[in-house]
Amino acid sequence: MLSFVSATLSLSSFELHLLTVELVGLLIFAGFLRFCGLGSKIERRKLDDPAVSTGWASAINNQELLFWGMAVVLEKKDAGDWVYRGEGAANIVLSYNGSSPAFVGKVLRIQKAPRNGSPRCESPRYGSDNEDNHSAELALTTDECLLWKEIEDLGSAPSREIAEQLYVQHIITPLLGSEHVDAGIRVHVSSEFLELVEKNVLCQRPSWRVDAAKVNPLCDYALLISDHSIFPQGNLKGKFSISVEIKPKCGFLPDSRFISEENAIKKRITRFKMHQSLKLHQREISDTSEYDPLDMLSGSKERVHKAITALFCTPQNNFRVFLNGSLIFGGLGGGADITSCMIGNAFEDVLKCVIQADDGLRTTNFLQLVTEAVSRSGLLDRLLEVQKLDIFDIEGAIHAYYDVVSQPCIACRDLGEDKLSGR
Ligand SMILES: O=P(O)(O)O[C@@H]1[C@@H](OP(=O)(O)O)[C@H](OP(=O)(O)O)[C@H](O)[C@H](OP(=O)(O)O)[C@H]1OP(=O)(O)O
Ligand SMILES: Nc1ncnc2c1ncn2[C@@H]1O[C@H](COP(=O)(O)OP(=O)(O)OP(=O)(O)O)[C@@H](O)[C@H]1O
Known part of the structure; x- marks a missing residue:
């Protein structure tokens, strides 16, 4: 689950656009909401419909890309306009290269499905390839409906995609501020569009991502979001658009009374740091990072x-x-290891067109500038507050679950009070 948080800051010679702050540690329940009835009842329009290629401004409602009340659908012939921008564990993101005004300056976020045998395969979040189960598997579970029933429109979302978008709209946006969150709008996609897009981007995807997941063939929506790597008005003459994407991870040490004694280490060492050791051990990384989310x-x-x-x-x-x-820096669709001298020099070189400073100083100035932007925006302070709403920790989520379903807590019964530290 993620949202995009962006902040723009004018600083001396150019503007810096801060992109993408992931809300790590926020979600203690994987549950979402519901949205009343757009989608299947809406007639669909193709992108090359003459009526569609003009007058786009009136074609977008709050949640879904519509043209005069009709849903627009991306077809096989549209696939060539979308190019690989990157991906995470759950979605592939494409940027737009075509000329349709509705899509210029946007990215398309397409849900992935884990391949059989990969660890995420069992997650209810993803549908199965069995068409018969389609609607059942892509809907919210009974518990999720219960959890979100009190939030406007949200207990009855017809699909998880809609629910996730509404979750961002109704839960995350008020927490972080609408100026910082982009919930996107849904756009219909045909299965042929998805197939061709998947084929087109295959060679750019990191191979381990390809092995882990494919485009979810059961999705008929994708999410259209502003391209936060460029300014909305495009690149103004003579100006450059520099975007920095940061995934800060969890910025506090949990102190939940539900953390068991055997896991008490997580009260002292960050999840990020422990994951670094695990990743090193599993050879996912060649060296551990000195980055500390508590600093950030x-x-x-x-x-x-x-x-x-x-x-x-x-x-x-x-x-x-x-x-x-x-x-211009970092890994496309995955991670990038230690920054070698060669990579550092190349970056210093690229910065020539945006920062006027002596050789060797541009990167230093750039990092200072990013620091200024992060600090002045106040965004991370707000993010930390939101992360800290998780007062239970994952170990306490089970207790909260039994509260929600109004049943006696099985975990308490099995564990006994004495095994819960500090209780
Ligand atoms: O659990 P973590 O802290 O490893 O975070 C996962 C991320 O791993 P990281 O350690 O940042 O490489 C992981 O990132 P990558 O796919 O490794 O880039 C995802 O962000 C994952 O989120 P989701 O389950 O797809 O919504 C993240 O999972 P959730 O924390 O959202 O469950
Ligand atoms: N709105 C956007 N503008 C520009 N680039 C974007 C945008 N959304 C995503 N990206 C790029 O695509 C990448 C993958 O997107 P995203 O993080 O949404 O994937 P994900 O699968 O949901 O992540 P996770 O691994 O957390 O599940 C990002 O790291 C970023 O580089």
């Missing part, structure tokens, strides 16, 4: 600078830089 979300400019410098040295999947929408 500390609110202290000095510590933010330390965090950003560490991210530059070991970007992994936590740090990327885009120039006019093209990746």
Whole structure:
């Protein structure tokens, strides 16, 4: 689950656009909401319909791309206009290369499905390939409906895609501020569109991502979101658009009374740091990162600078830089290991067109600038507050679950009070 948070800051010679802050540690329940009845009842329109290629402004409602009340559908012939931008574990993201006004300056976020045998395969979040189960598997579970029933429109979402979008709209946006969150709008996609897009981007995807997941063939919607690697008005003459993507991870140490004694280490060492050791052990990374999320979300400019410098040295999947929408630093669709001298020099070189400074100083100035932008925006302070709403920790979620379903807590019965530290 993620949302995009963006902040723009004018700083001396150019503008810096801060992109993508993931809400890690926020979700203690994987449950979503419901949205009343757009979707299947709406007539569909193709992109090359003459009526559709003009007058787009009136074609977008709040949640779904419509033209005069009719849903627009992306077809096989539209696939060539979309190019690979990147991906995470759950979605592939494409940027738009065509000329349709509704899509210029947008990215399309397409849901993936784990391949058989991959660890995520069992998740109810993804449908199965069995068409018969389609609607059942893509709907919310009874518990999820119960959990969200009190939130406007949300207990009866016809699909998880709609529910996830509404979750961002109704839960995340009020928490972080509408100026910082982009819930996107849904657009219909045909299965032929998805198939061709998948084929077109195959060679750019990291092979381990290809092995882990494919485009979810059961999805008939994708999410259209502003391209946060460029400014909305496009690249103004003589100006550059620099975007920095940061995945800060969880910025506090949990202190939940539900954390068991055997897991008490997580009260002292960040989840990020422990994951680094695991990833090293599993050879997913060649070296551990010096990055510390506690620095990044500390609110202290000095510590933010330390965090950003560490991210530059070991970007992994936590740090990327885009120039006019093209990746100039970090890993495309995955992680990037330690920054070698060669990569560092190449970056210093690319910065020539945006930062006027002596050789060797441009990267230093750039990292300082990112620090300024992060600190001044106040965004991470707000993010930390939201992360800290998780007062139970994952170990307490089970207790909260039994509260929600109004049943005696099985975990308490099985564990006995004495095994829960601090209770
Ligand atoms: O659990 P974590 O902290 O490893 O985070 C996962 C991320 O791994 P990371 O350690 O950042 O490489 C993971 O990132 P990658 O796919 O490794 O880039 C996802 O962000 C995953 O989110 P979701 O389950 O797809 O919504 C993240 O899972 P959730 O924390 O959202 O469950
Ligand atoms: N609105 C956007 N503008 C520009 N680039 C974007 C946008 N959304 C996503 N991207 C790029 O696509 C990548 C993958 O997107 P995203 O993080 O949404 O995938 P995900 O699968 O949901 O992530 P996770 O691994 O957290 O599940 C991002 O790392 C970013 O580089």
